Amino acid sequence: MTKRTSAKYKLDRRMGENIWGRPKSPVNKREYGPGQHGQRRKGKLSDFGLQLRAKQKLKGYYGDLTEKQFRRIFSDAERLKGDTGELLIGLLERRLDAVVYRAKFVPTVFAARQFVNHGHVMVNGRRVNIPSYRVKEGDVIEVREKSRQMVVLLEAVQLAERDVPDYIEADHSKMTATFVRTPGLADVPYAVIMEPNLVIEYYAQN
Known part of the structure; x- marks a missing residue:
């Protein structure tokens, strides 16, 4: 079993969303983050924060891929002709x-x-x-x-x-x-909104 199996619950709570739409998600019971400070009001995220969150959510959805794995897939999508966001989703689904x-x-x-x-x-x-x-x-x-x-x-x-x-x-x-x-973003039955355009912005600046 992968060492990241517990990540499916941590990720849901960290993002405050039921990423996979599972009935047992902890977010179904409480929508605040993990830890003793999880119930504090969340401040508005910066552009960087939104981009990072979009990347972490998409990366986590596919079994919490390592950054190296995810970056390699993104690089492959960038090299192909067409919409990089759509191509990224297509490569992940393949x-x-x-x-x-x-x-x-x-x-x-x-x-x-x-x-x-x-x-x-x-x-x-x-x-x-x-x-x-x-x-x-x-x-x-x-x-x-x-x-x-x-x-x-x-x-x-x-x-x-x-x-x-x-x-x-x-x-x-x-x-x-x-x-x-090979599907595009609109074809994939994500339980939450994925924003590959923000992932592209994140890598463009980092």
Whole structure:
């Protein structure tokens, strides 16, 4: 299990938002930050503060990526032709752990990273155990046959709190998913507002 599993609760409380839209989020009960000073009134954030918060929220959403990992993805998006913010979202959604999560094979992004790491996933018939592996349009992702009766998998498929987005075609009877197309910001079912434009501003100044 990744050392950042507890981050999913810390991040929600730090941001004051239910980042993944989960029913068990601590923010559902209290909307102030963690610690003894969490209930103090929050001052208005500076432009830098807003940019940093947008970056931390987007970075945290995908399993609390390290700064080095996230910066590399941003650099890749910058090198491509087109809207850097849209391209950044597209590259994040092409991560194998993100696709496994979107296909509802696991309940959380953190579980998706572990699921891939432990070798339960195949891409186009070949086992891939690298969560950051970048899938391409048309790739078929499937759960290995001997892993298909895992409790975490069977429970995740039944989750009513989220649906499989239309850029992924999932067949839960066969435990397969096809990455149909690279999504843009409007296509991704984030539970909160993501602002990749602020992430671009943050990196432009830092």
